[in-house]
Amino acid sequence: MKILVIRISSLGDVILSTYVVRLLRNAFPESQIDFLVANQFSQVFKYNPRLNNVIAYDKTKPFYFHLFETLSINNPIHYDVIIDLQNNLRSRIYSLGKGTNIYRFNKRRFFKFKLVYLKKRTNDYLQIPILYRDTIPNLNRFDDNLGLELWTEKDLSRGEYLPHKKKLQKINLGKIAIAPGSKHFTKSLPARKFVDLINLFRDRFNSQIILLGGNEDFDVCDRIARATPGVENLAGKTDLIRTAELIDEMDMVISNDSAMVHIASARKVPVVQIFGSTVPEFGFTPFRTPNAIVENNEVDCRPCTHFGKSRCPKGHFKCMEDITAEMILSAIERIIEQSI
CATH class of the missing domain: 3.40.50.2000 (Glycogen Phosphorylase B;)
Structure with missing residues (x-):
């Protein structure tokens, strides 16, 4: 199975998505997992061994360039599953016709509206990594109770993500x-x-x-x-x-x-x-x-x-x-x- 995760920007959001990458690898150890990210944030995955390919997205190019690229008959890329954690015009254009099954992140516009305009604050809220996880049906079954990841060369050389072992x-x-x-x-x-x-x-x-x-x-x-x-x-x-x-x-x-x-x-x-x-x-x-x-x-x-x-x-x-x-x-x- 081929899986594409999309989170183009920004830096913090891309780092928050690394939790989902690990859970996907836990769930589908033999699958090809690729990640689409803006080129200036691709270093997040420089040493991450859980991905097969990191696809650098050039945000300096207008969206119609990516639309033409997506619709090109010479573009053979196709995925069984696309997980769109960005869910904006750019990510929708890129995923157009590329995925058999597409899951898009719920941006919770009404929830944010209530917070900003009605000041409806609450102690009962979910963190973004959990919301990213819940974009994919049943992925919560593979939750390992570990956190985010930003691999360094030392982690990769040791063959394990060292921060997970910290007490x-x-x-x-x-x-x-x-x-x-x-x-x-x-x-x-x-x-x-x-x-x-x-x-x-x-x-x-x-x-x-x-x-x-x-x-x-x-x-x-x-x-x-x-x-x-x-x-x-x-x-x-x-x-x-x-x-x-x-x-x-x-x-x-x-x-x-x-x-x-x-x-x-x-x-x-x-x-x-x-x-x-x-x-x-x-x-x-x-x-x-x-x-x-x-x-x-x-x-x-x-x-x-x-x-x-x-x-x-x-x-x-x-x-x-x-x-x-x-x-x-x-x-x-x-x-x-x-x-x-």
Whole structure:
């Protein structure tokens, strides 16, 4: 049997889909399993042995290019099963005529509408990897209770995914990674808040702190590093795999609602996730790794968006401005209590 999984973007979503890849391999050990992903995120699967082929999708080309490619009589690609975890115009065009059975991810538009516009919050919600899993009938029977995966060369050479063997040990906060970046302003804790947090760490612990992120996060990390001598800014200086290797060396990761949360989850490193305009109910929370969430539940305008915004619609940005270093430290202490 030939199976194609589609999750073109973005980085965090692609990492979240690795759970499904493993379950598919558990369920169909002899099948061909391919994955369609945007070329800039294909490194997620660079060392992953569970896939037969990684198909790089060029998002710089217009959708009609991919439509022509799909409809071409010279295109022989056909799959018995296509699992479309993207479920947008691009993924639908690509899968057109290529699959005998196609399963598409339910994007839960009404659920998100109730959250954003009616503020109908709930403690009863499913995480995205589980929702991805449930896109495929009966795949839950092959759930192994393990988490996400981001294979490194060391994992591949050992022939096993090493983070799955990690046990929760007492956390000493010797090394901490902070990821202060995010694609959207309203999902980003202000840089000065991270400066306050680092100074608080210096008062209470003797931690080595590094700043992680992509090229787009360099400026915010630079501002933080300049205000906190001794903190190393590695934003934009490491590729995805090297970032995962660095996270392996950390005792904890502190991050906004961004892909770094899911990288840390994949490497099974304890993570503190900070929410601003978004909320945990959207499902993008740390998956099967020790974690704690920081959010301001005293404002009634959250969530104002599913994706994040370039500015606060109300102008006060209290969802982030009212979060303190002490609140983040309290979340860290909750994780430490789990490890004792």
